[in-house]
């Protein structure tokens with residue numbers, strides 16, 4: 127079988143994609159703000175906020191690289207320095223990273239902030255460049271009452287040369303900053319990334335899939351299925367993880383194409399959202415409807431028509447000695463399952479019937495779980 131993951135490295139979390147579909151507007155806004163200010167020789171600072179997997183880090187990395195290549199500030203090149211502050215939540219540890227970034231080093235003990243800043247300044251002097259300092263996950267640093275953000279935002283005044291800042295946090299951190307630093311982050315210095323919706327994730331996934339996977343190994347339906355199942359959180363990282371682990375599963379099973387079942391399995395292993403409790407609360411009828419649906423989805427289908435699902439239910443019901451069900455009752459049960467988050471009802475196009483999907487976990491797993499809970503036929507008296 128030909129491999130599926132032909133450029134696996136492009137799905138690595140550290141990979142910075144050449145373009146960011148769905149964030150073109152935000153990218154242009156940021157790029158223009160920095161480019162015009164820096165072009166005039168003025169540093170510029172921004173705070174970028176957004177939820178998990180909304181593309182904050184990717185946006186900052188892309189921007190840093192593009193500014194480095196394209197922009198000169200008063201004859202100086204732009205030199206981006208990226209620090210993730212999550213585990214280095216003190217001014218000193220962040221500054222140690224910045225020192226390394228300008229080619230100087232200090233032992234990490236025994237120096238105070240002001241001595242370290244002197245050494246930082248020497249490093250900058252030795253090779254004058256405009257620094258674009260990206261402080262990712264800056265929340266913890268800010269809540270500890272950082273002085274570094276203030277010093278970097280007023281670099282010129284405090285004799286540190288030419289520095290622009292890009293701060294990244296899930297939420298607004300400005301209320302935690304001192305008034306002087308806050309004043310550097312007015313309204314035109316903020317950018318919020320809204321969560322990705324399903325159509326945005328679909329575009330993003332198909333662009334990334336084209337880069338990473340062999341053409342023909344994924345269908346538009348499979349991409350849409352992942353997008354839909356990740357849209358709740360709007361998290362591109364989760365969506366890409368599902369894509370990558372589904373591709374791995376298909377490849378190691380020796381198949382040449384990713385199937386709907388691979389996606390359900392991948393999603394189930396990454397975020398087991400379906401708890402056994404949900405099933406425990408269901409009526410016997412609902413369990414049978416779910417079992418019918420699981421069986422009709424086994425294999426590579428992403429969804430089935432309500433009619434198919436109802437026929438599958440009829441077979442299961444007969445096996446288990448349960449009564450047939452009217453269309454109306456069947457539909458009501460489906461809607462209950464939808465409310466519990468176990469079934470997705472996909473709106474019908476004109477003249478067609480609605481389709482049912484179940485994106486939570488592999489149909490085969492669901493079948494087992496449901497069967498465990500249904501009494502075996504014959505044990506049911508009356």
Ligand SMILES: Nc1ncnc2c1ncn2[C@@H]1O[C@H](COP(=O)(O)OP(=O)(O)OP(=O)(O)O)[C@@H](O)[C@H]1O
Pocket residue numbers: 138139141142143145146147148149176177178179180181182183184185296330334362363366
């Ligand atoms: N618009 C996009 N186009 C292509 N890939 C994207 C896009 N947005 C995000 N990604 C990818 O999704 C993953 C998550 O994005 P990123 O790490 O930037 O999120 P984040 O907002 O920094 O999340 P966190 O708050 O968890 O750090 C990365 O692999 C990134 O390359």
Ligand SMILES: [Mg+2]
Pocket residue numbers: 182183184262
């Ligand atoms: Mg990030």
